[in-house]
Amino acid sequence: MSLDKRNVILVTDGDRVAKRAVEVAASNIGARCISCSAGNPTTLSGEKIVELIKKAPKDPVVVMLDDRGFNGMGRGETAMAAIAKHPDIRVLGVLAVASNTENACGCEVDASVSNRGILIKGAVDKLGRPKDDLLQGDTVEIIDELNLSTVIGIGDIGKMDGADEVERGAPVTTKALKTIIEKCGYEKWDELT
Numbered sequence: 001m002s003l004d005k006r007n008v009i010l011v012t013d014g015d016r017v018a019k020r021a022v023e024v025a026a027s028n029i030g031a032r033c034i035s036c037s038a039g040n041p042t043t044l045s046g047e048k049i050v051e052l053i054k055k056a057p058k059d060p061v062v063v064m065l066d067d068r069g070f071n072g073m074g075r076g077e078t079a080m081a082a083i084a085k086h087p088d089i090r091v092l093g094v095l096a097v098a099s100n101t102e103n104a105c106g107c108e109v110d111a112s113v114s115n116r117g118i119l120i121k122g123a124v125d126k127l128g129r130p131k132d133d134l135l136q137g138d139t140v141e142i143i144d145e146l147n148l149s150t151v152i153g154i155g156d157i158g159k160m161d162g163a164d165e166v167e168r169g170a171p172v173t174t175k176a177l178k179t180i181i182e183k184c185g186y187e188k189w190d191e192l193t
Contacts, residue, residue, distance in 0.1 A: 005090040007059040009180055010080055010148075012139035013097040013157045014038040014066030020166045021158030025173035026062040029181065033062045041068035041075045046082020050089060060092055062177070067139040069101055076139040084146045093150030093180035095173070097157055098126045099137045106134030107143040110183070112153030113176040115163040128155025128163060128172060150183045152176050 009031070011022055019038035026033035034052050037044060042065050044052075053061045063083065067074030084091050096107055106123075112135070114120050115128025123135035135153040143151055154176045158164050164172040 005088055006053050006056070006061060007090050007092050008053055008083065009060050009062045009092050009177060010083065010094040011062060011064045011097065011157070012066070012076065012080075012095065012137060012143075014042055014064035014076065015040040017158040017166075018066075018097070018156075019064065021164060021170040021173050022062060022064055024166050024170040025177050028169065028174045029177050030058075031060045031062050031177065032056045032058050034064075037063040037065070039064075040066050042066050042079050043075070044079065046079035046086070049079055049083055050086050053083075053089065060181070065139055069099070069138045073142065074139065077142040080139070081142055081146060084148060091148050092184050093152060094143060094148050095157070095176050095180070096135050096140045096143055096151050096153050097137050098124055098128075098135050098153060098155050100126050101136060101138040104136050104138060105141045106136045107140040107151065109135050109151045109153035111179070113172055113179060115155055115160040115172060117163075117171055117175050119175070119179060123153045124155050126156045126160075128160040150180050152179050
């Protein structure tokens with residue numbers, strides 16, 4: 001076991017559009033994105049993703065996890081649990097992505113980034129609009145159980161009616177990743193390395 005834990009940000013989305021947006025946003029904050037963790041649903045096991053995290057040249061490492069609409073413990077959540085519980089991994093936070101999945105339990109969030117790029121209390125919906133109850137999504141149901149340090153809600157990554165398009169630099173996703181870094185107590189990631 002390594003004495004130095006790797007610093008990881010989890011993202012609960014992995015479709016083609018989300019992948020491109022997360023790659024751009026991770027680059028914007030100076031993070032390393034494990035692009036092959038994307039998939040709809042997640043195809044890699046948590047153990048395999050941990051291996052890839054350990055090989056990443058720098059921290060933080062951003063990984064994507066997706067259940068493809070499956071209610072309950074799907075492939076993305078199974079991988080998320082394995083990553084979060086691994087002794088060599090420090091989960092800095094998770095971007096909990098809202099979706100229209102019916103009958104999902106949802107999760108509590110510490111805050112959310114709206115489709116206008118504003119940090120708000122409470123959850124958002126798939127379009128990034130504020131809402132009153134839990135954040136609903138297909139890969140977020142295990143988040144409360146894992147007791148992760150920082151949970152930031154976000155709408156559908158790379159979309160939100162154009163507010164988070166890659167061509168615009170994925171500004172909402174970038175803001176959400178920056179928020180996790182700041183909630184760790186750092187103004188910018190360079191202070192951690």
